[in-house]
Amino acid sequence: MSGFSGLSGNIRAAGLLAPSDTRSRPHPGRPLPPVEQPIRPHHTGQRTVGFWLIATLATLGAVAALSAHTLAHHLTARTDQEIARFSRLGFAPSLDKNYLILVLDSQGKVVERHPGSDALPAFPKLTPARLKAYAARANPSAFGESYRAKVVRAPKAGRNHEGDYIVTARSTADDRQAVERLLQAETAAALPLLATVLIGARRLGRLEVRERETSERRLREFMASAGHELRNPLTTISGYAELARVGEPAYEPMRQEALGRIAAEVGRMSTLIDELVLLTRLDLGQPLQLTCVDLAQLCRDAASAARDCHPDHPVRLLLAPGDHTVTGDPLRLHQLVANLLTNARVHTPPGTMTTLGLGTEDGYRVIEVLDDGPGIPGELRARLFDPFVRGEETRAAGSGLGLSIVTAIATAHGGMVTLEPSHPSHRGAWFRVRIPAPS
Secondary structure (H helix, E strand, O other): OOOHHHHHHHHHHOOOOOHHHHOOOOOOOOOOOOOOOOOOOOOHHHHHHHHHHHHHHHHHHHHHHHHHHHHHHHHHHHHHHHHHHHHHHOOOOOOOOOEEEEEEOOOOOEEEEEEOOOOOOOOOOOOHHHHHHHHOOOOOEEEOOOEEEEEEEOOOOOOOOOOOEEEEEEEOHHHHHHHHHHHHHHHHHHHHHHHHHHHHHHHHHHHHHHHHHHHHHHHHHHHHHHHHHHHHHHHHHHHHHHHHOOOOHHHHHHHHHHHHHHHHHHHHHHHHHHHHHHHHHHHOOOOOOOEEEEHHHHHHHHHHHHHHHOOOOOEEEEEOOOOOEEEEOHHHHHHHHHHHHHHHHHOOOOOOOEEEEEEEEOOEEEEEEEEOOOOOOHHHHOOOOOOOOOOOOOOOOOOOOHHHHHHHHHHHOOOEEEEOOOEOOEOOOEEEEEEEOOO
């Protein structure tokens, strides 16, 4: 049976692959250049700024109204106390400039007028019915916008006669000015706060827009990479399917190999789709099958499987003493450890030692995977956990989703995965996964 390279050459020579499929392609792990499309302007930032401005204005308005109401209520209560005291004492030898004492007859005509100041505003005229109604009240009342006063019947002594009324009034002009000054001071103090909120809201809005644009750009890159990864096996399947249709007996060995390649590519595509579905489910926060998981036994099983399947890549297991149980999904946690071991194996040469460690640190179970390989290039470290990211020089087969799935599984369990900085004494990759320990 001919080799794969010879088979591929025969396929191309027979013209079974379209010209677009035979041209040079980017590296399988390198995302295709994103399609440059103008990002539609979003009004999210404007809405954020508007929301914060409205919220700030509403808060400042409520504070100003409450403080003005409180001050006005306090001044009114003080005024009523003073009026009540003056009305009990009768005519004082010297009146405050804001006070006015009037003697009215039963028809509301002013018989005597004793102002504390000539600049006091005119007192409202009162009808006999209103005089009688005000005199029946125990507490002072508001008279127009300028006075609060108390009306009492005049005593039957001296020059007063039955049927007269004494009005003890106090001007509220000073109280009104005090409330206005308070509002002016609050307004002056609110302007810098409003400016600060406006600047902060605009920055927050711009940050939100940038994050949305970044998210959209990453989504386009993700879709382009996923499409590329799915297109490769489809192209191969299409070519080998055409070859398998050849009915000549001389092509039987080639047809059997083509059918085998088709099955392999279908399996690869199925694995890729399963990984994409899993990644989507984890990102959407779908519930896990939670139970008590012994990470020590899980790591033993994963290390044993890695040794049995790939004896040319030794795995050393280091378990710290103590309890290593967590609440989690055993299948997903096993996949997390297996993906890290697979990542170390496929990116290091045969014979490279990989260390799988497990311990507890600050209330977290810590899983560590270290290898003695060549390490990870600096330009790749920042985006290593993004989907479809692979090293430029790697020859290993795969979709580039392994570490993305590790990150999603760790996050779904309330933990995190980190790539530790390289050290002069250790050039290889060093991954640490932290899963919360049961409380």
